[in-house]
Amino acid sequence: MTDENRRNKLKFRAWRRGFREMDLLIGSFADATLESLDAAGLDEFERLLNVPDWEVYAWLIGHEPVPPQHAGPVLDQLIAFRYAAQSG
Template identity: 65%
Template sequence: MEERKRKLQFRASRRGFREMDLIMGQFAQQKIDAMSETELDEFERLLATPDWEVYAWIIGNKPVPPNYAGPVLDQLLGFRYDARAL
């Protein structure tokens, strides 16, 4: 389990564009240790989704498709990252 969390943490902080690196990376850093196996599955699915799609959901430009709705995405949508890390 710890190995999986480390890999997900790494993937979350290396998304492809800076804003998503910060948002997903900081989110994983703060939340991943408390995630259940089911939540890790959901987070992994979000990491496999193209950045531009997830970013559009986060900033409110597009609605979240029902098949992606879940507790981890809800937490991510409400997450406030530290913009000073830019």
């Protein structure tokens, strides 16, 4: 699979989470950042998409700490993106 195909599939998944708030947040994040992510970043984003919505949402809104196995630069970017989108 080419990087372009992979990015397109990840964007599709990001916009179809099944939890509207997560669709908007993760989908918008994917649109804004996937083109700039390297292979490791895409891997991390894909792992985040495999985590249930309610878990990721709890991390994003600060209700639960991020487990060490899910911490990383892409999640940090997503958290920052969430706060930037909220304030803008």
